[in-house]
Amino acid sequence: MNYENESLSSTSCSPRILIMTAVEAEREAVLRGLNGADGFEVQLAGVGPIASAINTTAILASSTNTVAYDLVISAGIGGGFHGIADIGSIVIATDIIAADLGAESPDGFLSLDKLGFGSSQLKADAPLSERLKQAVAGTNIPVCTGPILTLSTVTGTAETAESLSHRIPGAAAEAMEGYGVALAAHLHQLPVLEIRAISNPVGPRQRELWKINDALSALEQVCSLLPEVVQ
Numbered sequence: 001m002n003y004e005n006e007s008l009s010s011t012s013c014s015p016r017i018l019i020m021t022a023v024e025a026e027r028e029a030v031l032r033g034l035n036g037a038d039g040f041e042v043q044l045a046g047v048g049p050i051a052s053a054i055n056t057t058a059i060l061a062s063s064t065n066t067v068a069y070d071l072v073i074s075a076g077i078g079g080g081f082h083g084i085a086d087i088g089s090i091v092i093a094t095d096i097i098a099a100d101l102g103a104e105s106p107d108g109f110l111s112l113d114k115l116g117f118g119s120s121q122l123k124a125d126a127p128l129s130e131r132l133k134q135a136v137a138g139t140n141i142p143v144c145t146g147p148i149l150t151l152s153t154v155t156g157t158a159e160t161a162e163s164l165s166h167r168i169p170g171a172a173a174e175a176m177e178g179y180g181v182a183l184a185a186h187l188h189q190l191p192v193l194e195i196r197a198i199s200n201p202v203g204p205r206q207r208e209l210w211k212i213n214d215a216l217s218a219l220e221q222v223c224s225l226l227p228e229v230v231q
């Protein structure tokens with residue numbers, strides 16, 4: 001679906017947008033931002049790509065013609081890659097990449113694409129991502145677009161961070177749910193967005209330094225822009 005010059009509404013009623021978050025604190029931040037706006041549903045995906053794929057699929061599969069969705073969004077906090085996405089900033093996905101789905105080899109990592117088993121990479125809806133980026137750019141929150149990686153294991157060393165950056169040029173953020181949510185949306189032929197508010201750098205694990213409240217506040221502010229952006 002192309003949103004460049006049209007509204008999201010594919011039906012006569014208001015668009016229905018499914019937002020999936022990993023945990024309740026993220027869901028609450030999204031709901032605060034939406035402030036009761038019509039047409040949005042915010043549900044828990046659970047943590048990780050498997051739970052998020054299953055839970056998103058279950059919700060989409062149970063929708064009917066009268067309550068069909070127009071757009072799916074994976075939203076939450078995430079890690080930002082050094083020099084690209086700082087704590088408190090927002091990353092909007094261009095590509096949603098299952099970065100640890102594949103095989104190791106002596107010659108390096110082999111993605112699903114290289115193995116010939118499909119693709120580890122899904123496209124986010126480009127016009128809508130761009131519109132959201134422009135809207136965020138009009139606030140005081142730093143924003144960028146770029147690939148967002150989905151990993152089953154949070155990166156915890158400088159070596160892994162370096163290897164991911166090298167393997168996926170331009171990687172801007174990592175989280176654990178985007179690809180699962182996006183695959184479910186893709187299988188239902190629905191457009192998808194991923195939005196990450198950065199709580200920590202990708203690199204050596206220092207969980208006590210994660211700025212979760214700053215990230216949740218940025219997430220809330222971005223979600224307050226969504227009703228205007230998607231209409």
Ligand SMILES: O=C(O)c1cccc(C(=O)CC[C@H]2O[C@@H](n3cnc4c(=O)[nH]cnc43)[C@H](O)[C@@H]2O)c1
Binds near residue numbers: 200
């Ligand atoms: O402890 C809390 O209060 C709290 C509040 C909101 C969220 C959390 C989480 O731990 C969310 C887990 C969620 O965060 C994503 N995430 C955040 N940073 C990274 C990262 O560096 N690498 C990968 N994932 C990250 C991830 O999507 C988790 O599902 C806690």
